[in-house]
Amino acid sequence: MSFLPRSPSAIFLSTVGLLAVVAAVFPQWLTPYDPTGIDVTALLAAPSWRHPFGTDELGADVLARVIYGVRLELAIALGSVVLAGVVAIPCGLLAGYLGGWVDWVLTLVADSILSFPIVLFAVLIVASLGASVATLIGVLGFVFVPRIFRLVRGQTQVIRATGFVRAARAMGVRTPTILVRHILPNILGPLLVIVPQLMAIAVLIEAGLSFVGLGVQPPQISWGSLLLVSKNYYIAAAWYPLAVGTVTTLAAAALVFGGDLAAAAVNPSRRRV
Amino acid sequence: MSEVLLEAEDIRIRFAKRSGRKNQVVRAVDGLSFAVDPGETFGLVGESGSGKSTAGNAAIGLQELFSGTVRYRGEPMPVPGSARWRDLRRQLQVVFQDPFSSLNPRWTIRQALSEPLKLHGLASAEERDGAIARLLEQVGLGAELAARYPAALSGGQRQRVCIARALAVQPELIVCDEITSALDVSTQAQIISLLQDLKAQTQVALIFISHDLGLVRGVADRIGVMYLGRFVETGETGKIFARPLHPYTIALLHAVPVPDPEREAARKHQPLHGEIPDPADPPSGCYFRTRCPYATDICAAEAPAFEEMEDGHRVACHHVREIEQGVRRS
Ligand SMILES: Nc1ncnc2c1ncn2[C@@H]1O[C@H](COP(=O)(O)OP(=O)(O)OP(=O)(O)O)[C@@H](O)[C@H]1O
Ligand SMILES: [Mg+2]
Numbered sequence: 001m002s003f004l005p006r007s008p009s010a011i012f013l014s015t016v017g018l019l020a021v022v023a024a025v026f027p028q029w030l031t032p033y034d035p036t037g038i039d040v041t042a043l044l045a046a047p048s049w050r051h052p053f054g055t056d057e058l059g060a061d062v063l064a065r066v067i068y069g070v071r072l073e074l075a076i077a078l079g080s081v082v083l084a085g086v087v088a089i090p091c092g093l094l095a096g097y098l099g100g101w102v103d104w105v106l107t108l109v110a111d112s113i114l115s116f117p118i119v120l121f122a123v124l125i126v127a128s129l130g131a132s133v134a135t136l137i138g139v140l141g142f143v144f145v146p147r148i149f150r151l152v153r154g155q156t157q158v159i160r161a162t163g164f165v166r167a168a169r170a171m172g173v174r175t176p177t178i179l180v181r182h183i184l185p186n187i188l189g190p191l192l193v194i195v196p197q198l199m200a201i202a203v204l205i206e207a208g209l210s211f212v213g214l215g216v217q218p219p220q221i222s223w224g225s226l227l228l229v230s231k232n233y234y235i236a237a238a239w240y241p242l243a244v245g246t247v248t249t250l251a252a253a254a255l256v257f258g259g260d261l262a263a264a265a266v267n268p269s270r271r272r273v
Numbered sequence: 274m275s276e277v278l279l280e281a282e283d284i285r286i287r288f289a290k291r292s293g294r295k296n297q298v299v300r301a302v303d304g305l306s307f308a309v310d311p312g313e314t315f316g317l318v319g320e321s322g323s324g325k326s327t328a329g330n331a332a333i334g335l336q337e338l339f340s341g342t343v344r345y346r347g348e349p350m351p352v353p354g355s356a357r358w359r360d361l362r363r364q365l366q367v368v369f370q371d372p373f374s375s376l377n378p379r380w381t382i383r384q385a386l387s388e389p390l391k392l393h394g395l396a397s398a399e400e401r402d403g404a405i406a407r408l409l410e411q412v413g414l415g416a417e418l419a420a421r422y423p424a425a426l427s428g429g430q431r432q433r434v435c436i437a438r439a440l441a442v443q444p445e446l447i448v449c450d451e452i453t454s455a456l457d458v459s460t461q462a463q464i465i466s467l468l469q470d471l472k473a474q475t476q477v478a479l480i481f482i483s484h485d486l487g488l489v490r491g492v493a494d495r496i497g498v499m500y501l502g503r504f505v506e507t508g509e510t511g512k513i514f515a516r517p518l519h520p521y522t523i524a525l526l527h528a529v530p531v532p533d534p535e536r537e538a539a540r541k542h543q544p545l546h547g548e549i550p551d552p553a554d555p556p557s558g559c560y561f562r563t564r565c566p567y568a569t570d571i572c573a574a575e576a577p578a579f580e581e582m583e584d585g586h587r588v589a590c591h592h593v594r595e596i597e598q599g600v601r602r603s
Contacts, residue, residue, distance in 0.1 A: 172362030
């Protein structure tokens, strides 16, 4: 019952989330057009009531293409965050709880990843594995690992020192059980808060990498691949790249904003239990 | 039951501490020896930072030693994490100071109390609710609390739940680490009287840690007064209160108010001056000399021996004879 949206932040986040999920699963509910439909009578048509974002170089509705792009966008953003979480959460728990050399080594690895330039890294990986959605998810996931790791590690260090964890240890509860049953549930709040933030970064990096040809390849539709194609028409049809770029930026902003709202909701003496 | 339950022999515990650019060593516990008999309550008293918690944790195998030994029923404390060590978790329990962080905020009281029962196979699923109700009753709480979350409980109630959780495994020894210091005075008194009842009912031994000598008097059979990781005075509670011999104990006792207001007003106060020294950089000789009204040159030159004054009453002070005379005269 505490999962029903009550606060404005929860309502905002769930609206954005619902819209994204509908666009990803049932895009046909949101637009009557076929994103790959060709209409030679309306190539690069300017925005109108029928085509709010105009049409592309083959006459397809740009709004429809943007909406159909959400699926891949969401898959990349969620996929990379989940991938990173699968690696970073156990590592962060262990580093934060055990300390010592385990912590030292894991933190060193995380910091090394953090200090590596993302684009250079992406170029290296794409050059050796080829540009694809899977590679992109892998690159983003890798980039997110240290961010999630640091958060989990820090939170774990705080909770490790609390009485209930020490009492569990004194009682003989084994370390894996302490990590999963006592510590993890208590860091879920801060953990969920950074998910929209990381997804925003994923959307922006996807756009950037695909734009330079290192991410999603046309004809697969993502916002980045749309940007890549649309930039060829920035003189003849300036609204085309502009519309795609604006949607990308707004989506990222909404995610960051949502993350901030969630952080504010989680941070101060929230504990309503 | 004359066998000693727990015995600490010359235990030392050190922590690395970084202050600025220097790496220092904190001797949190610096050569403590004590023994606890079955069913006995040993009071550990001292100011903040004197190493009480560290000593308490070490006594039940939760803190690695730098040197010395802790023996439980004659056997050395096994390595943390080993099977033997895990077995001992049923015998040795602890209750912490802060009742607000001592219970998982996401667990109901039932879940909190189920954990030890399940872990040590002490009650089947059907028996569990009954066992939880009995535990709650034992610490003076109603069974209806089991369904609540810690946030819905007062500090005193939570501390009772923590005591119940420690009792769940039917331990032989519970370390109570400042368990009343986060509570208001009347709740403190209730918890103390609960401990007295539990001692009588269950024969559990306690190591009762507090900075408040007055509180310790109510529960402890014997007392060890700590200063910077060492004992300055140990002995039976009655003897220490009747005839404190170490200047530090005397000063601590002066800080304990006397219940009778007339006598309280007539008392000569001998407050402790100054701060407790940095445990990473203790004074030479007797650690207490920097704050001691009796301190002379010898106190700076050498550490006093821990002398037995009478049966079980030991004092570490170069000037204990003078003090003894003085105490006799007044
Ligand atoms: N894990 C640790 N790492 C480093 N130093 C520690 C650690 N635990 C304790 N210390 C230091 O050891 C000394 C003794 O600490 P301890 O907590 O045992 O004292 P205490 O008598 O229980 O005090 P308090 O009344 O504040 O609880 C202190 O100087 C403290 O800073
Ligand atoms: Mg302490």
